[in-house]
Amino acid sequence: MRQDFTTLSEFSEILQQLPAFDRAAQDAAQARNGQLTKPLGALGRLEDLAAWYCGWRSDPQPSISTPQVIVFAGNHGVTAQGVSAFPAEVTAQMVANFQAGGAAVNQLAKSVGARMDVHALALDRPTHDITQGPAMSESDFVEALGVGWHAVDPKADVLVVGEMGIGNTTSASAIAAALFGGAAEEWTGRGTGVEGGALTHKAAVVARAVAVNADCKSNGLEVLRCLGGRELAAMAGAMVRARLLRIPLILDGFICTAAAACLHAARRDALDHTVAGHVSAEVGHAKILKHLNKDPILSLDMRLGEGSGGALAIAVLQGAVACHSGMATFAEAGVSDA
Numbered sequence: 146m147r148q149d150f151t152t153l154s155e156f157s158e159i160l161q162q163l164p165a166f167d168r169a170a171q172d173a174a175q176a177r178n179g180q181l182t183k184p185l186g187a188l189g190r191l192e193d194l195a196a197w198y199c200g201w202r203s204d205p206q207p208s209i210s211t212p213q214v215i216v217f218a219g220n221h222g223v224t225a226q227g228v229s230a231f232p233a234e235v236t237a238q239m240v241a242n243f244q245a246g247g248a249a250v251n252q253l254a255k256s257v258g259a260r261m262d263v264h265a266l267a268l269d270r271p272t273h274d275i276t277q278g279p280a281m282s283e284s285d286f287v288e289a290l291g292v293g294w295h296a297v298d299p300k301a302d303v304l305v306v307g308e309m310g311i312g313n314t315t316s317a318s319a320i321a322a323a324l325f326g327g328a329a330e331e332w333t334g335r336g337t338g339v340e341g342g343a344l345t346h347k348a349a350v351v352a353r354a355v356a357v358n359a360d361c362k363s364n365g366l367e368v369l370r371c372l373g374g375r376e377l378a379a380m381a382g383a384m385v386r387a388r389l390l391r392i393p394l395i396l397d398g399f400i401c402t403a404a405a406a407c408l409h410a411a412r413r414d415a416l417d418h419t420v421a422g423h424v425s426a427e428v429g430h431a432k433i434l435k436h437l438n439k440d441p442i443l444s445l446d447m448r449l450g451e452g453s454g455g456a457l458a459i460a461v462l463q464g465a466v467a468c469h470s471g472m473a474t475f476a477e478a479g480v481s482d483a
Contacts, residue, residue, distance in 0.1 A: 148389070149294070153287050156385070157366065160412050163388050166200045173205035180474040180482070194420065194442075194462055195469035201393045201418050202302065206470045209463045212259035213301035214456050215383060216243055216250060217293060219266045219375035221312030222274035223354065228315045228347045230337040233271065239309050240265045249449055250307060253456035257463060259305070264296055266375035275319060275354040279361070279371040281378070289375040293382030297390065303459060304394045305422065306383045306401060307452020308376040311337070314427065315347060317403035319354040319372040321429050323362050324410055325436055329355065334399070334428040335448075365410025377404040384408060387418065394419045395462065396439065397455035398448065399427035406433055422458030423447060 146164075150156040174196045179185055186192065199205050218240045224233045242248050243263040254261040266289055272280040281289070297304060310316075314336035321332040329352035330345075339347055354372060361367035369378055381404045387394045396402050396419050408415040416437060423443035424431050434441060442458045475482040 146389070150291070151287070153283055153366065156287065156290055157411070159389065160385060160408070160415060163385070163412070163415065164391060166417055167203040168200065170203045170205050171196050171200035174199035174469065177205055177474070178469060180476070181472045182475055182478050182480050183472070188468060191465035191468060194465040197420065198393050198462065198466055199469070201391050203391065207466060208470055209302050209466050211298070211301050212257060212303045212305070212459050213298050214250065214254040214259045214261045214305045214307065214452050215296050216261070216263045216307045216309060216452055217266060217376040217379040218264070218268065218309040219313070220268050220271035221310055221316055221374050222271045222280070223276060223315050223350065224271070224312040225274055226276060226350045228339070228350050229311050230339050231311050233311045236309055236311050237265070237268050240268070243309070248451060250451040250453045250456055253453055257456065257459040259456060259459060260298065260301070262296060264292055264379065266292055266379060272374050275316065275372055276350055276357060279358060280316070280373055281370050281375070283370065285375070286370040286378055289378035290382035293379030294386045296379070297383050297386040297392065299390055301392050303462060304383070304387045304392050305397060305452045305455035305459060306380040306394070307397050307455065308380060308400050308450055310374055310376045313374050313376065313400050315351055316372060316374050316377060317400040318351045318429060320368055320403040320407060321433055322351060322355045323358070323368050323372055324365070324406055325433070332429040332432070365407040368410065369404065369407035373404065373407070380404045381408055384419070385415070388415070391418070395422040395455040395458050396420065397422055397452045398425040398450050399430040399433070400450055401452070401455070402430060402433045402437070406437060409437055423454035425454060
């Protein structure tokens with residue numbers, strides 16, 4: 146199997162040759178689960194999460210010790226349309242905040258013992274305005290995919306990818322509308338806090354972007370190239386690299402899930418190594434998760450992005466795996482098995 150790429154066709158080739166789930170490891174994990182000192186099913190969804198994790202790690206009794214959180218940042222030309230409550234300069238300012246350890250995701254990553262990395266992608270070169278045409282050339286798109294690909298630590302045992310980019314909820318809304326249909330208003334949320342007439346205007350911008358880039362709708366990667374941003378492309382690149390390395394991945398919020406949906410459109414099982422960390426307050430997020438058949442782990446009305454919801458969900462997955470791998474069996478504990 147190809148281990149790297151320099152062209153979009155090579156990336157597409159990798160996407161069609163992804164490793165499969167290890168059902169033998171899952172079966173062994175489920176057999177172990179049936180012997181643990183608890184009634185079968187008493188830990189509810191934690192048991193399902195643990196078995197899923199075991200299958201992707203090819204280990205019926207694993208541990209989580211090296212989680213990684215990666216935040217990708219990019220600027221969007223569509224901000225020229227007045228779609229955000231904040232100026233584009235905030236992207237670079239927040240990158241500095243991430244690097245200094247001052248953002249919410251820094252605290253959440255630290256709380257679960259995760260390594261956190263930040264990658265700013267050509268902030269001085271915003272993507273093209275998607276109401277005028279494709280966001281990225283093929284070469285720029287491949288470059289951004291590659292940043293995400295190479296950002297993944299092969300030693301990580303669970304991954305969360307997040308983003309920062311003023312204007313990127315507009316991009317994500319356009320992606321969702323292009324992939325799944327429906328009116329732009331159904332997919333367009335408040336983002337940084339727009340409402341009223343500003344929200345109506347934002348939806349109109351989303352509709353115009355989808356119409357202008359209508360030729361891309363039949364291809365998931367083309368949807369990402371034409372309507373996405375560099376940070377969305379980088380997240381997609383990291384997601385595919387994680388699959389190649391058999392690293393389970395926790396999806397974050399609306400923007401992350403929109404990027405993931407493009408991979409799903411390109412290959413229906415491309416997201417089998419992922420779970421939804423949370424469902425955000427963005428209007429389109431729950432709808433995308435439903436299309437992807439992903440049940441969120443958490444529902445806390447978050448809408449920050451940055452990987453924050455995914456990072457918080459690492460703790461739940463750690464708990465699931467710790468119980469599965471660390472609990473005694475009935476035989477080990479000398480407890481009668483009814």
